[in-house]
Amino acid sequence: MxxxxxxxxxxxxxxxxxxxxxxxxxxxxxxxxxxxxxxxxCEVSVKGIVLPDAPADAAETAQGRAARPGTRYACAGIPHAATVHDVVVH
Incomplete structure (x- = not known):
């Protein structure tokens, strides 16, 4: 990107x-x-994240961190939070 x-x-x-x-x-x-x-x-939002140039375990940690907030907030019933439906490595 x-x-x-x-x-x-x-x-x-x-x-x-x-x-x-x-x-x-x-x-x-x-x-x-x-x-x-x-x-x-239907229209959706897609978040493209830039992964660090680091070992594979650092990239996996960044991927997990990117997916968690929307799922956690939506499950907590916080208004206007996005639900994460899919995580794709592209």
Missing amino acids: TGETPDQGAGRVINGRHRLLRTRDAGGTGRLWLAYEEELA
């Missing part, structure tokens, strides 16, 4: 079903996309 213009990558399909439409937000850890979920026929 580093060096990309904001919507570079639009149209790309992730995991065979998430078509990236446009960037919603970008920060130090990655980018949040508006995407179209082709199996469910």
Whole structure:
């Protein structure tokens, strides 16, 4: 993702079903996309994270840390929290 213009990558399909439409937000850890979920026929958010250039165990830790907040907050009933439905390494 580093060096990309904001919507570079639009149209790309992730995991065979998430078509990236446009960037919603970008920060130090990655980018949040508006995407179209082709199996469910609806718009979703896709968070692309940048994994550290480090050993595989550090990348696995970063992946787990990225997935936890949405799941934890949604299960706690916190309003406006996103539920994590899928984690994909792409």
